[in-house]
Every structure is written in C-alpha cells, then in structure tokens.
Amino acid sequence: MSAAFDPPALRAPSEAERLARVALARVAEPGSHEVYLALQQLPAEQVWDAVREGAPLGALGERALAGLAGRVAGYDPERDLERVRSLGGRVLCPGDPEWPEGVVWPLGSMGGEVKQMAPPWVLFAHGPAHLRDACQSSVSVVGARAATAYGAAVTGELSFALAESGVAIVSGAAYGIDGAAHRAALAAGSAPTLAVLAGGLDVPYPRGHDRLITQVAENGLVITEVPPGCSVTRMRFLVRNRLVAALSRGTLVVEAALRSGSLSTAGRALDLGRPVMAVPGPVTSAQSAGCHALIRAGKAVLVSEASEVLEVIAAMGEHLLRPARGAVHPRDGLPEAVRRLLDAVPVRLPVGVARIARTAGVSTLLVQQALPSLLAAGLVEQRDGGWRLTALGWGRPEKPPPPQ
C-alpha cells in the first residue's frame, strides 16, 4: 500500500491503466468489492499483474484470486479494446472527462440479494452523447417488462415531456416500460437517452430491441460495465440496476408488480439517497401494485405528470451530487452510518480500519467498503498506512493542522 498513490478519479488514466481495467472487467464480475477496493489502493496495472500471477495483493486475497483464475489463461485485453473501438465505442475510466464523478456510493448499505455492489471501475460506452454531461440532468424511467397499454402510454407521455425539457432518460432497454421510455426520448430528440445494458455492447438484449439499441447508440449512449461478448445473467441485471440508479438524479417507476425487478432499481436509488417517484394506476392492475406499495411505504412520491418529476429532481436532487466546496458540506448528503464513520476518522494522526470501526460503532466491513468511495470523493486520505480526513472531509477550506 503506497501512501503516494493518488486516487484514480483525480488524474487522467494512462493507456496501460485503461487496458488493465478492461482486463479486470473481463476476469471479474461487475460490482466486485475485492477488485474495486484493490483499485483504490494500487495502480490498475499492479492489480492486473497480481491477478495474472495469482499473487495476493491488498484487498485481493487467495480466495478472490482463485475465483478469477479461470478467466485469465490466454486472455489478451488488447483484443477487447480493439473490439470496442471497432464497434465504434470507447472505454471510460475514472479520471476521464466523461467519467460520471461525484457519486458517493454508500457501499455498506447496498446489496440486498447480491452482495457484490461496488462502483464500476470501467465503462464501455457507445454513442455521441457525453456521459457526465448527460448525468447532470437525468431521470431513470423503469418498470415492468409486461407493461400494460396504460403503462406504456404514460411512460411515453412522461418521457417525451421530460426529454423535451432537456432531461436525459436513463433506462435498461428492456421490453415494456424501458423500451417505451427510450423510444419517447428518441422521438423528442431534445436530450440524449442512455441505455444501460447488462451484457456487452455487441450483445444487444433483448434481441427484439436490437434496432432500438442501435438507435440509442446512434443518437444517445449505450453503456455497460462488461466487455464485448459478455452475455447477460440474472446477477448482471441486478448489478446493472444500481448503475441505472447511480447515473440519474431520480428514479421513476411507472409500472411494477409487487415482485418486480424495477423495485430493485428503486431500492438502489434509495440506497444512494436519490429520490424515487412512482406513477399510480388502477388498483385493479397488478402492474401498478408495486408503485402503490412504494407510495404507501413513503419510499416514493406520487407523480402524475412531467412537471412533478422536474419538481422532485430539482428540489431533492441538488444536494445529491458533490456540491462545490462552499457553504454546503459534502457530508450533508451522506447516509447516517457513513457520516458517523466519517466522524470517527481523525483529522491529524492516521488510524487503521479497525480503530475507525470501533470509534464509529459500525462493522469493520462497512468501514472497508465505505472508505474507498470517501477517498474518491476527496473526504479522506491515506497516510502512513492509515486513514485521516482531508481538508474537505474536515469541513474547512484551508488545510488541516499538520500532523503532531
């Protein structure tokens, strides 16, 4: 662990780093905590070397490496990079101007069914839109694959009106609500639409949306965390959902049955502290029952029209992106447990993870999971093998006092 190592988000990635991150995306599943944590501690090339050589390093222990070994043999990351470029796509890494910055991922609280929910370390993108710009004003519109005519019509109305207001529509390119959202945004043509895939850029899924996904790639942006050729799996869908939530300032559920995958996206949005909105429908429709449950539980605000969506993302979304270093402190936007953790990090003398956990009264695991994103957000720093607050984390524009 090197005290001189700069967090990835703070510098432009080298070509070697880009290649290493692509390679790690190939051998590990998206959302892997071990890989993500290792990348916060060490340069990507070193992490990739460790994986290739099966040599434990930082967060990558014997067991994690054993899980990755099967995909290493004979793999050449240049081929993946080549393939992405031949498709007309690009590889985005932290530090790239297009990388969506400023999202503080409260890893500890995320998960549910799937435990591996770390932030992405590389994104494969295809399309003319600029990812970070598009995310500045975006809403994810999600819902049932088996949407009713009502759900599809309302999705179209809302998405068209939101796109016309300059809001990027983020969705998952699935049948039903997702498709209706992308199509309406394309029809409006005023703001890019973003399709976040669970498989590779060259594996459009569902196949019936082949043409739609091509249109999104031509006019907006298709995004995925997995390299070309990767197929979709149930786990990749669930991990993808957190990205849909993270890339938008609020999540709108138009129709969802009580056990719908779109409720997982809503859950990830809540984990991230993002507002969730739900469209009501007939109480006789099973496809609206999930929306009504969200509203009843106070997890979603009821919305009927685009102006109400704009109101929510304007009013509640302001504090969710990292604010300018000014009057409002970034910690204000953090979940309670993470804030408590941050309060336990000392200003001067760096301390270890166990000490922070003890002081904060939270688990060591939570600390291990949360520190990397606090590091990426510039709130903490590593010194002498321990952690301490940065000037920003400390809440002062000037530097903290020097170590004793």
Add this chain to the structure above:
Amino acid sequence: MSAAFDPPALRAPSEAERLARVALARVAEPGSHEVYLALQQLPAEQVWDAVREGAPLGALGERALAGLAGRVAGYDPERDLERVRSLGGRVLCPGDPEWPEGVVWPLGSMGGEVKQMAPPWVLFAHGPAHLRDACQSSVSVVGARAATAYGAAVTGELSFALAESGVAIVSGAAYGIDGAAHRAALAAGSAPTLAVLAGGLDVPYPRGHDRLITQVAENGLVITEVPPGCSVTRMRFLVRNRLVAALSRGTLVVEAALRSGSLSTAGRALDLGRPVMAVPGPVTSAQSAGCHALIRAGKAVLVSEASEVLEVIAAMGEHLLRPARGAVHPRDGLPEAVRRLLDAVPVRLPVGVARIARTAGVSTLLVQQALPSLLAAGLVEQRDGGWRLTALGWGRPEKPPPPQ
C-alpha cells in the same frame, strides 16, 4: 345565562325540547353558530321563545333574530314532528341514546367556503339502524358524481368488503361513487349503510335515487339535519358534508376531480382530525386527479383494498372518539389551537371569554366557537358567568380543588 343549566348531551331531552329543536331547524339553516351557541347556554324552549318573540338572548343577537324572523310567522313545529312520524322517521336530539356522542367539533378551524359549520342540534332519521352504534365502526365513502366505470367498480368492491367486515358505509346518496357505495353495502347486507341527505326526509335527492334512498331507509338509515319538505341548496350540501365526515371514523375518496365536492368532505374530515384515504387511479383520468393531489400533499393515505382501509381506521381512529375516562386524556385528541385554548381555562376561578382568548393567544371568536363543544365534551363548565375546567378537563379523576 344560568350556572345551573346542564349541557344538553348529559340528560334525556323532554318532548318540549325536541319540539323546540325541530322548530329551530326549520327557521335557521343547519350549522348556524348562533343557534348552536344559544342552545349550549339555555334550554331549547327558551331559545325558541326568543326567536319567536324576536327578543335577543345569549348568542342570538338582533341581527341573527332578524335573519330568522321570515320563517317564524304561522309556523307550527307540531306539524313537522307529525310529518316525520308519518313518514316512519324519528327526531334525534342530544341526550337521546341514539345521538352520536363523543365527537369534539373544532369549530374554529372548520368552515372554508361556508362559515356556518356548527354541530347539528337535531337530526331527522329514518330506518331500522341505530345511529350511535353504526357510527362506532363506519367509513364514509365519497367521490365524483360523474364516476368512471373504474371508480364505480372499485367503490363496489371496497364497500362490499368493508360492509362484510361489519363496517357501516356512510355516504351522500348522490349519483356515481355515493350510489355505488350504498348499493354495495346493501348487497353485502352485513352492516347498515347510512345516507346523509342535504334536504328533507321526504325530498329524496337526486330524484333518480328515489328507490335507492328508500332501500337505505328500509335496511339502514337515512339522516338529515333539515325538517321535512326542505329542498337542497348548495350551502346545505357543503354543510351536510361535515356531517358525513363526523359520522364516520375515516373518509375514503374513491374518485374526485381537482375541484370536487368530495374534497370538501375530505377537508371536513381533516378538520375533525379523522384519517382520509384515497384510491389511486390512472393518471390519465381527471376523476382521479383529486385523489392523487390528496396523496401527494400527504393529506390522504393511498389505499388499494379493504384491508388497508380497516388498518387505517383501526390504527388511527381509536383516539378520535371520546375515550373512556382513563389513562388517555380527551384533550389528546383535540386540535392544537383548541388544546392551547383549554390550557388557558383556569382550574378554580371562572374567567370570561376575552380573558381566555388573551391568555391562549387566540381570537375571541375561536373561544366562543370552541367552548360549547368543550362543554358538551365535559371538559369545561360554566360558573358565576365565567368558564373553568371540570375535573375531566383538569386531567384528574377526582374533583378539582374548591374555589378559593
């Protein structure tokens, strides 16, 4: 003003009092503050004498009496009593076993469009059900006259299921939602349904519901505040709505446009501290917009099925009827302003209205309006021309200390 006068609710009414109350219902509009206040101060016969003779008395000043004079000439209340009985109905007064007791009316906060929203002083009833018993477990189901097929169907489903659970369905006998609610309750046949009319018992309105209202009178209860022969007016509808809210433990709005009369009933329920529930519907339906607005504003809880309605009236309704004189104090159920007022009433030395208003920091009008219902609830008493707390109002089971 007599210190020895017992509040009407605490003793059985005499036949003379009943007659006088009927007469006052004939000459004054329902909800008249002047008549209601006078009846809290004096026996009904004296109030009626004052009206007949045009002689100012208590709350009935010159101006109020002038407004009533036009209907006095040649009127014989015996005829009204006779007419009610010939219809098969009965006249209910405070102190009757059937009188719905225990509702604390926060007069000061009620009103809105119509200022005269005092509690009823007499009710005309027709039907086999027992009013007070029926109110113990009741829900008012209200909504648009121009209901959609969806609204009518959901009203039917919910009302049928609620009636089957033993809940009395209270409504206004109007076309649309009201009618669907009464019909479903009649079909279930397990609990009485109550139709609260804005006109006289012999003036069924709307005419097209003549047969429905007869069925309710045969199986449940038809209620009104106005004597036979009285026609409906816009004001009587609005004043009637407070009674619909007051006779039920919660109000369910199934469909309502943004400027619907049923929102007035919901408003009166909120004034009374009763829970309001709303059924969502398609956002494309103008008849659901009022329901969605109530939910969005946090004024109504979203309900989709009967079990959710039962949950609300069980959980939130318990404290809304006057509790037994025990652990929970009746003042707990009072609106903030009325509680503040009550705190300003002395335990020992009686004081006047102006002094209470000054101490509580509320208007004299609010004090004048609220004291009669606090008197009826047994929380305050009149002594030596002023007001002081009773043992109950004082919050002790034993008597307050004797006056100094």
